[in-house]
Each structure stands twice: as structure tokens, then as C-alpha cells.
Amino acid sequence: MQLLKFHPILKHALWGGRRLRSVLNKPLGPDSDYAESWDVADLPGDISIVSRCRLAGTSLRQLVESDPDTLLGSQASFGRFPLLIKFLDASKRLSIQVHPSAAMAGRRPEVTTGKAETWVVLQADPGSRVYAGLKPGVDAQTLREAARGPEIVDCLHSYTVQKGDCISLLPGTVHAIGEGLLLAEVQEPNNVTYRLSDWGRVDAHGRPRELHLDLALEATNFNLGPVNPVTPIIVDGDESHQRLVATQHFVVDRHVAAKAWKPADDNRPHVLIQLAGSSTVTTHDDECSLQLGETVVLPASRPEATVVSDEDSILLDCWVDELRIGC
Ligand SMILES: [Zn+2]
Structure with a gap:
């Protein structure tokens, strides 16, 4: 099997921008809200297509199904490409959210694996922040009450980041990506996200995005605490x-x-x-x-x-x- 490059799968969101094109040269259209480029994806509805050489036009799903031993080797029994790779342009901040662990897989049909995620900062505007983990002592009741208003931010561990910083989150960690950041993201192959708060925002039609407070609280691991950048x-x-x-x-x-x-x-x-x-x-x-x-x-x-x-x-x-x- 050849070395595999894929066409990016581009995603819009109200927090996106133009840097996927201006910095990373992704093939964007004219819109100003390009948020994510999924560069390797094998998820239902979002499947990467090979862009080069003999296999051009073949999907990653087809390759997993037709030749799992060659593509996945000792991981062939997993039956899916084991990583999801993205770039994110957070021109505005993302929602305050949490991703489930595999422990929720038996209880929720949308949860097939957990979703650990790692961010590596490519660009950071001065003062750009991330929110990574709950402050010590924040329990479910505190978080539930705070999620109704802007005081939820007081529950979150937060700091400014710069180019090169890496933050690695286990499933169940409450987090948000602040505005002004361009990131590479490595994840488990799952995109289940439960939103605790969207900072009171509405979309272009004046509607708030859906929140999932009960599921978010169920998915949150209150033992994880604050998460700082990794030390290489x-x-x-x-x-x-x-x-x-x-x-x-x-x-x-x-x-x-x-x-x-x-x-x-x-x-x-x-x-x-x-x-x-x-x-x-x-x-x-x-x-x-x-x-x-x-x-x-x-x-x-x-x-x-x-x-x-x-x-x-x-x-x-x-x-x-x-x-x-x-x-
Ligand atoms: Zn996330």
C-alpha cells in the first residue's frame, strides 16, 4: 500500500475563520467561518478520500475494509482507523464542553469509543487562552449551578498559551478553546461532544446552539482536575x-x-x-x-x-x- 494523503474535510462553525487557508493552504471557499479541517477521518458520515497516486479516489473506509492487515497491522481487529486528525481555527472561542470516555459506550448509542484529544498550538494571538479541567473542589452540583450563567468560567482552570504548547486531555475533562488559536488536534476516532455552555451566544439566525447539561455532567470525570501544558x-x-x-x-x-x-x-x-x-x-x-x-x-x-x-x-x-x- 502506498503512502496515504487525503483530501481535507472542511467544517463550518460560528467560531471559525480563514486561517485554514491563509496559514495552512487548505482549499477553502469564500466563507469566513471555516472552523475545522479533518485530515484523517474514518467516522460515519465523515470519511477521508485518498488524494494521491494509484489509490486516489478510494476512501479510508474502503481501505480499512478491503485490506485491514496492510493498513492497520496489529490493530486490524479494531475495524476502524484508530485516530482522527484535525486542524482547528478558533477565531472565536469554542463552547465549554466535555467528551465521554469509553465507559459511556454501553449506555449511549453515539459513544463508540472515548474521545481523548491533544492540541498542539500552531499560532496564538497575544493573550489567547485555553480552559482545561475543573479547578480543585468543583463538584457536579457546583458545575450544574454555574453552567446557567457566565460564572461557569470561574469553575475552569485557564491560562494563556503560545505557539508550540501542547495540551493533552483525557475523556471526561471539561474544556474550551479560547479565541485566537490555530491548533493541530489528535483524537480518538469519535466526535461526540456534550456542551455545558456556549457563553450565551447565538448563531447567525439568532438561535443558541444546543446544550447537553445532563449528559455533560454524566460524562465529566470530577477526579481529573486542572490540566497544564505537557512538558516534552x-x-x-x-x-x-x-x-x-x-x-x-x-x-x-x-x-x-x-x-x-x-x-x-x-x-x-x-x-x-x-x-x-x-x-x-x-x-x-x-x-x-x-x-x-x-x-x-x-x-x-x-x-x-x-x-x-x-x-x-x-x-x-x-x-x-x-x-x-x-x-
Ligand atoms: Zn473538545
Whole structure:
């Protein structure tokens, strides 16, 4: 199977903007509310289509179904591509929300897996904030009462962020992305979102967006507490190779600067996301360039691949440890 690039799936929302085009070169139309670009997706109704070479026009779902061993390797039994990859342009702030854990899967039909998510900041306007986790002592009753008004913000741990910061949220963490942020997002393959508050906003037709207070409170893990940006861990003494996230949900490594390296030969699919500069991925029978804002999937069963990046490059390498999937 070739190296896989996909057409982006573009999403509108009242908090979106134009930076998916102006910074990441996504093919937007004229509207001013482009919020998300889904670059790798295998969800009902949102399925990525291959954009390059022999498999162009084939869907990721078709590839999972027709050749799961080649694409997913040791994760073939999962039956779905195990990651959802997005870019987000939060020109305005997003709702205060929470995503369920897999523990809700038996109780709610829309919950197929949990949804852990990790954000890596590509651009931040001065003073841009994120809201990540509840302050200590906030319980369900406090949150329910506060969610009726603007005082809900007092329940949330919040701080300003800058380019390069990484925030990793377990399912059940109450959160919001503040305005002025352009992010890359790595997630479990699920888009179930329960809104606690939309800051009192209405859409272009004067209507508020739906809230899901009871479900949000059910999905919230009140034991998780505040979440701060991750501290990168240097891998094998190589400062250009940093581990940002290693949870039961997925692993995210960051490779910076000019170098050549080989993705692990581990019979798992890997997703490479170019956050700055450019790279080239080469196997003995394929070669694929990656520019800022582009993503490539390396199938699990692949010839040895080499990644060569320029000196400005920042590249994420994301994969799932199948032993812990769905926890
Ligand atoms: Zn979220």
C-alpha cells in the first residue's frame, strides 16, 4: 500500500475563520467561518478520500475494509482507523464542553469509543487562552449551578498559551478553546461532544446552539482536575525528538529541525503531521513530500520509510498502542 494523503474535510462553525487557508493552504471557499479541517477521518458520515497516486479516489473506509492487515497491522481487529486528525481555527472561542470516555459506550448509542484529544498550538494571538479541567473542589452540583450563567468560567482552570504548547486531555475533562488559536488536534476516532455552555451566544439566525447539561455532567470525570501544558520528554538523548503524549489512548512524538529518521517498524499505522517547514517521506517504491498543514498516513505494513526534514521542520508522529485501545 502506498503512502496515504487525503483530501481535507472542511467544517463550518460560528467560531471559525480563514486561517485554514491563509496559514495552512487548505482549499477553502469564500466563507469566513471555516472552523475545522479533518485530515484523517474514518467516522460515519465523515470519511477521508485518498488524494494521491494509484489509490486516489478510494476512501479510508474502503481501505480499512478491503485490506485491514496492510493498513492497520496489529490493530486490524479494531475495524476502524484508530485516530482522527484535525486542524482547528478558533477565531472565536469554542463552547465549554466535555467528551465521554469509553465507559459511556454501553449506555449511549453515539459513544463508540472515548474521545481523548491533544492540541498542539500552531499560532496564538497575544493573550489567547485555553480552559482545561475543573479547578480543585468543583463538584457536579457546583458545575450544574454555574453552567446557567457566565460564572461557569470561574469553575475552569485557564491560562494563556503560545505557539508550540501542547495540551493533552483525557475523556471526561471539561474544556474550551479560547479565541485566537490555530491548533493541530489528535483524537480518538469519535466526535461526540456534550456542551455545558456556549457563553450565551447565538448563531447567525439568532438561535443558541444546543446544550447537553445532563449528559455533560454524566460524562465529566470530577477526579481529573486542572490540566497544564505537557512538558516534552527528550527521547534517547536526542533533543530533536520529543515525546509529547504517551497515554493509553495514543502517543504523539515531535521531531524538530533538519535530520533524517526512520519511523518505528512496529506493524502499526503512523500519522505524520507537518506543523512547520517541510519533509519528504521515502520508501523503496514511493516518495511523498509534506508541507506545512499536510498529513500523511504510513500503513502498518510498509517498506522501511525514511523521513528527511528541512531545518525549519516541526513534524508530529502519532500512533496508537493497540494493547490499550478503547480504555
Ligand atoms: Zn473538545
